[in-house]
Amino acid sequence: MLKKTSALFLFSAGLFYSQAQQIIPFRITKHNNIIVKTLVNKKDSLDLMFQIAMKEGAISPEHKQKADHIIFNKDETSDHNTVDIGKLSFKEVQFLDNQLTGQEADGKIGTVLFDGKSFKIDYDHNQFVMYDKLPDLKGYQPIPVLWKQDTFYLMVDNVIDGKKQQEGYFALQSGYSGGILYSNDFAEEKELEKKLKIIGEKTLKNSKGQSLITKQGILPFFKLGDFVFKDMSVGFFSGELKTQNVSYFGADMLRRFIWIFDAERKTAYIKPSKYFSEPYYKIN
Template sequence: MLKKTGLFLLLAIGFFSSKAQQTIPFRITKYHTIIVKTMVNKKDSLDLMFQIAMKDASISPDRQHKADHIIFNKEEISDENTVDIGKLSLKNIRFTDNQLAGHEADGKIGTVLFAGKSFKIDYDNNQFVMYDKLPDVKGYQPIPVLYNNGAFYIVADNIIDGDRQQEAYFALQSGYSGGILYSNDFAEEKELDKKLKITGEKTLKNSQGQRIITKQGILPFFKLENFVFKDLPVGFFAGELKTQNVSYFGADMLRRFIWIFDADRKTAYIKPSIYYSEPYEQLK
């Protein structure tokens, strides 16, 4: 009997350890960005915005809380920092100084949170979940992911004119509060300024007097695998400066799904979140 009991316990321990997990709570701002409360180097309490398009961490010049215990060199780099989030403790975290982080954030932190692990972004329960092995993904839609230089890229179809689908790569960009933002090349090649119904426009000038024009139009259909969004507001740049080299899948779109990424960063699994049918973010 004791042998059977011991065998059962070993099997049970093996089963649960294969699904071992840790959770990191977060809050979602009104700008759809994710804020994680951290303790850096055991002394600096900082609200860091999660940025899926970066690996390490950074501090903003516009921070609201002090970061006196992060020591930067002359290249504005600081290595060997500790970051504590609840019961999770991370070591040897690199911070870069003077990087803007957006509203309500003292800085940013990236996917160093999940190094070597599968992870979930659970917008329904306001938490990240990390797994030693891929969890049960029944009910999720798998989508291919390209992971390059610390950023995730997905492919989606854009129906701009009639029923013709235009395929494009999008970088997942949790720091951009809007939804879809097209690269300059895509906007010009597909003539978005002419083919989309334009609903908004903003003009800015840089210090050299060059114009930066942001436009918002209505895309008839946007298709991500089996998920289709109709009459989706999308943004793109016009004017003299051509600075947007990558198309973004921003925070307003990210929050519409629960995401699970495999440890190899080759596949994501998605299903609708509680925000799936929320009104779209409009051009401000």
């Protein structure tokens, strides 16, 4: 009798654990963007790029599939939408119109999918997993995060010249296909143009003839927690236009880890994914 009771308890516990998680499958493009298949307002089948640096949703002006059932007001905003992903349904989702997104996507969807829950970005199995409580964290390293205006920030160390570490906050940005992109302030203050080996450069001009120069350099060391990347490709801007106000921790770096975020958005737990040692993504 005791054995049957124990077996029933273990079965019930396992059933509760499985019910306490929800899974959303995704695919990864060759540009490192995460694409989720959705059904919006029960009518529009849309491929949405997951954007970790926003909460709600958006539709691209270049969307390939019809989005006729998302009704926008004069401010290009649409409220009270439903988003279905498999058997999961999310209500009261806001969409913005005319926002550019990654290739192969009709728009974007943010962390509204994980409101009030811990969640995992599992690049090894191409899925998000949502938890009511944190799962087993054995093998993961805790990393403090700052959650501000629907964006996650990490403090990382950069070794630019010699052995001195230069700390800086980086916004997680899954819409940027590359790895590290420095803000204008960081690039100028640390004199990246002089101190890094430059391996690529491209100049763009706007209608006023002002130039925006994108440069790729080699950073000797980049350190997140106990994880160190050597001789990595990084990007920054120079020229007359100063538009990059935040440093990015982009999709090429995100995919190198499996991530678990707590429900309070104060800590990320990371461990290497199957992409950890892949070559760095090249920005054309």
